[in-house]
Amino acid sequence: MKHDYFIALEQKNNSQLILHDVIEQLAFNEQGLIPVVTQDANTKSVLMLAWMNKESLQQTLITKRMTYWSRSRQRFWIKGETSGHTQLLVSMAFDCDGDSILCLVEQSGAACHTQRPNCFYLKVDADSNQVIITNNTDPL
C-alpha cells in the first residue's frame, strides 16, 4: 500500500489535491481493484459493496453512472444496464488509507439483483445463532 502518501495528508484540513494524483495513489489490490461501499443518498441505507478498477472509477466520475468491475464476469458492469436499476453518483469520498471508496447515489428501483432494496438481507441473530433471510424491508 502507498500508505505514506495518505499519512502525509492527515493534518492538511481543507487542502485541495488534484483528483488524478490521488487516484494514482489509491491502494488497488493485486487484481487492480478497490472495494466500493454504495450508500443511498436519501435513506442512508448501505445498498451494496462492489469493486472498481481505475478505469471503472474514472468512467463513474465522467458519466455519473455507477460503473463497477464485475469479478464474476470479468468485465465492466454499469449498474442497471440490464435491470434498469441504475445508480446516479451524488458524491464520492476516499478513506484515510486510500484503500476504499464511499459513494452516495440516487438509486432507481432495487439495488439487489434479487429485487430486494439492498444486498444485505441475510440478518444475523446472534442471540439465537441464526441467520434470517429477510425481504429487506425490515430495519437491520
Next chain:
Amino acid sequence: MKHDYFIALEQKNNSQLILHDVIEQLAFNEQGLIPVVTQDANTKSVLMLAWMNKESLQQTLITKRMTYWSRSRQRFWIKGETSGHTQLLVSMAFDCDGDSILCLVEQSGAACHTQRPNCFYLKVDADSNQVIITNNTDPL
C-alpha cells in the same frame, strides 16, 4: 466463491439458517479475509471499511466489540483497544453473495485514527477534478 449456496437462498424469505453454517459458506478471500462495512447505528454514517477473518468475526459476535483483522499489523484488532474509541455491535448482516458484511455499531468517540468522525474524509469534487481534505464534520 461458494456462490451456489447463496443463490439457493434468494427465494427463501423469512427462513432461518444456522449461523455457523452460513459463516462456513462466506467468501473469505485468499488471505482468509472478508470486507466489513461499519455504519453508525444512530447517524447512519458509514464509518469505515475494514476486514475480518473467521475468528475475528466469531469474536465480534461473542464479545459484541468490533474485532477486525489488521492487514498492516497482521494481528487481531479490537477497535478502540488503544484509543478507547470502541465500537459496540448493534446488528450484523451478510450480503446476497456472501462476500461482504455490514455491521451497525454504537461508536464511542472518533471512528478514524486521525480523530475525524469517520474515515471517508477525502471528498471528491468531480466538477473541479479535485479532492478536498475535510475535517469530516461537513456532510458528504
